[in-house]
Each structure stands twice: as structure tokens, then as C-alpha cells.
Amino acid sequence: MSQPRRLRIAAILTEYRKYSHGQHIVDRFLEGYGWNGRHHRPPMDIVSLYVDQHPEGDLTDERAARFPQMQVMPTIADALTLGGNDLAVDGVLLVGEHGKYHRNDKGQHQYPRYEMFKQITSVYRTTGKTAPIFNDKHLSWNWDWAREMYDISRELDFPFMAGSSLPVTWRTPSLEMPTGSQIEEAMCVCYGGVDSYDFHGLETAQCMVERRAGGEAGVRWVETYKGERFWQAHHERLWSRELFEACLCRSHTLSQARPGFNDAFPTIDDMMKLVETPIAYHYEHVDGLRTTMIMMNGLVQDFNFAAQLADDQQLSTQMYLPMPPKYTSLANFFTPQVANVEQMFLSGEATYPVERTLMTTGLTAAAVDSLFEEEKRIETPHLEEVTYAAPTQSTYWRT
Numbered sequence: 001m002s003q004p005r006r007l008r009i010a011a012i013l014t015e016y017r018k019y020s021h022g023q024h025i026v027d028r029f030l031e032g033y034g035w036n037g038r039h040h041r042p043p044m045d046i047v048s049l050y051v052d053q054h055p056e057g058d059l060t061d062e063r064a065a066r067f068p069q070m071q072v073m074p075t076i077a078d079a080l081t082l083g084g085n086d087l088a089v090d091g092v093l094l095v096g097e098h099g100k101y102h103r104n105d106k107g108q109h110q111y112p113r114y115e116m117f118k119q120i121t122s123v124y125r126t127t128g129k130t131a132p133i134f135n136d137k138h139l140s141w142n143w144d145w146a147r148e149m150y151d152i153s154r155e156l157d158f159p160f161m162a163g164s165s166l167p168v169t170w171r172t173p174s175l176e177m178p179t180g181s182q183i184e185e186a187m188c189v190c191y192g193g194v195d196s197y198d199f200h201g202l203e204t205a206q207c208m209v210e211r212r213a214g215g216e217a218g219v220r221w222v223e224t225y226k227g228e229r230f231w232q233a234h235h236e237r238l239w240s241r242e243l244f245e246a247c248l249c250r251s252h253t254l255s256q257a258r259p260g261f262n263d264a265f266p267t268i269d270d271m272m273k274l275v276e277t278p279i280a281y282h283y284e285h286v287d288g289l290r291t292t293m294i295m296m297n298g299l300v301q302d303f304n305f306a307a308q309l310a311d312d313q314q315l316s317t318q319m320y321l322p323m324p325p326k327y328t329s330l331a332n333f334f335t336p337q338v339a340n341v342e343q344m345f346l347s348g349e350a351t352y353p354v355e356r357t358l359m360t361t362g363l364t365a366a367a368v369d370s371l372f373e374e375e376k377r378i379e380t381p382h383l384e385e386v387t388y389a390a391p392t393q394s395t396y397w398r399t
Contacts, residue, residue: 007044014099091345114145130158163357167207182310189247218384246306336397355388
């Protein structure tokens with residue numbers, strides 16, 4: 001009895017070096033990963049690799065030598081056609097994260113995800129064939145380009161999945177927002193930088209609030225708060241103090257407020273000393289829900305979510321994102337992300353909606369605009385159109 005043909009995958013990367021997203025994702029497809037108590041090897045092969053930049057420590061040649069089924073290609077089109085005239089792969093990994101690319105005046109790192117996506121879909125148009133695409137992190141730094149990527153995926157009718165590892169990593173405690181919940185307010189308290197980990201924080205919140213009654217209804221506006229303006233808004237309770245404290249109580253990395261007293265919950269004065277520049281993204285959904293994503297560098301180094309539900313109930317958890325140990329490239333939170341991508345390649349259906357990432361891409365871009373324009377409110381009629389139903393099945397890692 002003949003064995004089913006193994007799927008052929010093309011990997012399109014900006015960089016392939018230790019600790020890069022390209023390394024974390026591609027290596028799992030090449031070498032396998034731990035899953036459900038065993039070492040799992042994906043039933044598919046990366047047969048082609050295109051790498052845009054080759055910095056010191058580049059792994060391209062070493063990996064190609066160890067995995068001879070993976071051909072290094074000079075162009076994206078060659079990677080998809082294996083040097084021929086027809087689409088020759090069954091799926092595409094697009095990992096446009098890391099590398100030396102231009103930063104604009106707003107501080108946005110202009111990774112070429114859109115440009116790479118357009119080259120991929122140009123092959124689709126030329127050959128009349130398509131394959132599923134996974135795009136790591138947000139779709140683009142440019143909203144119009146992100147929307148175009150989404151629209152092309154719908155026009156050409158291929159499975160398209162994108163986003164962060166935060167929605168699929170472990171949760172402590174291990175819980176899900178019940179489908180159809182009545183959510184009155186939501187919050188994520190995390191750390192990181194603008195146009196970087198802020199996207200992770202937005203995905204942390206979005207994968208939870210999208211499960212509310214009616215699904216995602218779109219977002220009307222975004223406003224940012226930074227430094228002293230943040231503390232003033234916090235004092236005036238523009239967002240829930242109770243949810244803020246619930247998030248901090250879920251943190252595993254809450255900074256010690258005072259030397260010698262590691263059991264003391266930090267006061268506002270403590271936080272103002274620990275956090276040099278707090279930043280909040282505060283936004284209102286079309287159905288009236290308000291969500292706040294707060295970055296508190298110096299206070300926490302993890303991603304914590306809390307929501308106020310109807311009937312005076314509160315739900316809170318942490319999306320667990322442990323950094324790799326010093327002497328290993330292992331970052332386990334990429335494992336459930338790869339497992340979901342693998343499932344999409346096998347089934348031909350995305351396991352979670354790309355609309356989530358379209359929304360968080362738009363929120364990130366709008367918040368960057370707000371900060372650049374002296375923290376003014378940014379109206380987002382384009383995000384009012386991003387409506388969708390959340391998947392009924394949970395996709396986060398339970399083992």
C-alpha cells in the first residue's frame with residue numbers, strides 16, 4: 001500500500017540565525033518538536049528556502065547541508081516553483097521578522113512582509129494555483145498594505161493565518177474565555193516596546209475578547225497614554241484599577257517593590273519609581289467594550305490578562321511566554337504556534353481567524369500614529385469593518 005505524499009513547504013525568511021523567528025519556526029519543521037509527551041516530526045518537508053539577509057551567525061548553509069531535501073533558492077518565485085514554471089509547494093511559511101530594515105520617523109520597523117507576500121501571490125496569479133500561507137506576527141507596519149494582503153487572500157481563496165504565539169501558548173491558570181461571555185471591560189498588562197511587543201499585548205487581549213457575545217464588532221477609536229499622562233489617567237480611573245491589579249497578581253515577574261520585602265504588593269509610588277515610561281493603548285469597540293493594553297517595563301516581564309464580566313465576575317490569566325535559557329535556542333512558545341500552522345497545512349483550513357491579526361495589525365498602527373501625534377485619539381472607521389466570529393474550539397497549549 002502506497003504511503004501518502006508528504007507535503008512540500010517553502011520557507012521565506014528575512015533572517016535565519018540563532019534566536020530569530022525564522023530559526024524557531026523552520027527548525028521545528030526540520031527537526032521536530034516536543035508535543036503531547038513525545039517528540040513529534042511534522043509529516044511534511046521544507047523543500048525550499050529563501051533568505052533575504054545573511055548576518056553574522058547565518059544558519060542557511062549549515063541547515064541546507066544537514067537537510068539536503070531543502071534547496072536554497074535565489075528568489076521567492078524560485079522557492080515556490082522549485083526553479084520551474086508551476087507552483088510546486090503545498091504551503092508557505094512567511095517569517096518576516098528580524099533583520100536590518102529601515103525604521104521610519106514613527107519608529108516602525110519596515111519589515112518586508114507585504115513585499116514578500118506580493119511576490120508569493122504573484123506566483124499564485126501566474127500559475128493559477130494557490131497554497132496556504134502562514135505570516136508570522138502582524139501583517140504589515142502599513143495598514144493599507146495589511147488590508148490588501150487580507151483582501152488578496154480572500155480574492156484568491158487560499159487559507160491564510162498569521163499572528164503572534166501569545167494566543168496559543170500556555171496559560172496560567174489554564175482557562176478560556178467562555179464563548180458568548182458578557183464582557184464589560186478588558187485589560188492586558190505586559191512589557192516591551194512600541195511596534196514590537198505591543199502587538200503581542202494586543203493579541204493577548206484580542207484572543208480573549210473576541211469570544212464575547214456577538215463576536216468581534218470592530219473598533220471605533222484608539223488613544224494612547226504615556227509617562228505623566230498615563231499616571232494621570234490611571235489616577236482618574238480611565239481604566240479599571242481592579243483589573244490592573246488582577247493582571248499584576250497573575251504576573252510571575254512582578255518586581256520587588258522595596259529591598260528585603262518581596263511579599264509587598266507595589267504601591268503607585270513604587271510603580272512610578274520602577275517604571276520609567278508606562279504606555280497604555282486604550283480603545284473602544286463598536287459594541288461599547290473598552291480594552292486597555294498597558295506596557296510596564298520595569299514592573300513586569302510577562303503578559304497578563306483580566307476582564308470584568310457581567311454579574312460581578314472577573315476572569316484573569318497569564319499567557320506564559322518564557323524566554324529561552326541563555327545557552328539554548330529553545331523557545332517553547334513557538335511549539336504550539338508551529339502545531340497550529342502544521343494543522344492548517346494538513347487540513348487546508350486556518351485553525352484561528354486571520355481577522356484577529358488584521359485587527360491587531362490595525363490597532364498597532366493606529367496606536368503608533370496616536371503616540372506620534374502627541375497621544376491624540378485616532379478614529380478608526382477602517383477597523384469598524386473588521387468583524388468576525390471567534391473559533392469555538394480553543395487553540396492554546398494545555399500540556
